[in-house]
Amino acid sequence: MAPSEAAPPGIDVSVAHPARRYDYWLGGTVNFAADRASGDAIAAAFPQTRTAAIENRRFLGRAVSWLYHEAGVRQFLDVGTGIPGVGTVHELAPEARVVYVDNDPIVLLHSAPLLSANTTYLEGDLRAPDEILARAPIDFDQPVGLLVVSVLHFLEDAESPYARVAALVDALAPGSYLALTHGTIDHQTPAELEAMAPIMKATPGQFRSFDEVSRFFDGLTLVQPGLVSIADWPEPTGPTPAEVAMWGGIGRKP
Secondary structure (H helix, E strand, C coil), X not given: CXXXXXXXCCCCCCCCCHHHHHHHHCCCCCCCHHHHHHHHHHHHXXXXXXXXXXXXXXXXXXXXXXXXXXXXCCEEEEECCCCCCCCCHHHHCCCCEEEXXXXXXXXXXXHHHHCECCEEEEECCCCCHHHHHHHCCCXXXXXXXXXXXXXXXXXCHHXXXXXXXXXXXXXXXXXXXXXXXXXXXXXXXXXXXXXXXXXXXXXXXXXXXXHHHHHHHXXXXXXXXXXXXXXXXXXXXXXXXXXXXXXXXXXXXX
16 A cells, blocks of 8 residues: 555644654555655664564563553553554453543544544643643542553653653552563664765654663662663563664562
């Protein structure tokens, strides 16, 4: 199927959006010329980009399956969900209440057919956690699986990412979990960093080191094997840390 070309009413597709660019890297069809141009430019500087996107989606699947089957979580709040694809949260956790949140209205258009009594979509932004908490149909007296997957590297330090995540975690009941992934350049060579520099300067966001990503789990107990390359959770799946360039992990709220 060819990518989308007709812009949905009221949606600006002239500027690349992370959700649609991610859809492009995954081989989806809900993307436009600006998204593909941006995606190709990033992939030219970092050829492993598509591998990273695929492994990130696989991490999400493993994390949700673990939370649902092993930890018994029956509520999920997925912030920055992106375009629906194979292996969505509500498919992996069929009896759970799932609330999807994204700031691209095109996500709602493609999420609408998936909505049900237990599956809800909210147009919202991680930068406004209080609005998400006020509107999400979640029982915050019961454990929640908070998913912040491949989102935080779009927030620079000036946008208070740690405070945004902490606000969401603080609202969760004891026994809740935070699962997140975050882009990093910890494993890149000087030559790769030089090639990536123009793209990093032109693309909003901020890669973070292992120690910086670890801070998002302050006050939480990391589930084994801890914060690791997304391809190594819960055990190595093949790609190297340099090939995926993302840290990932799950933390439990005491």
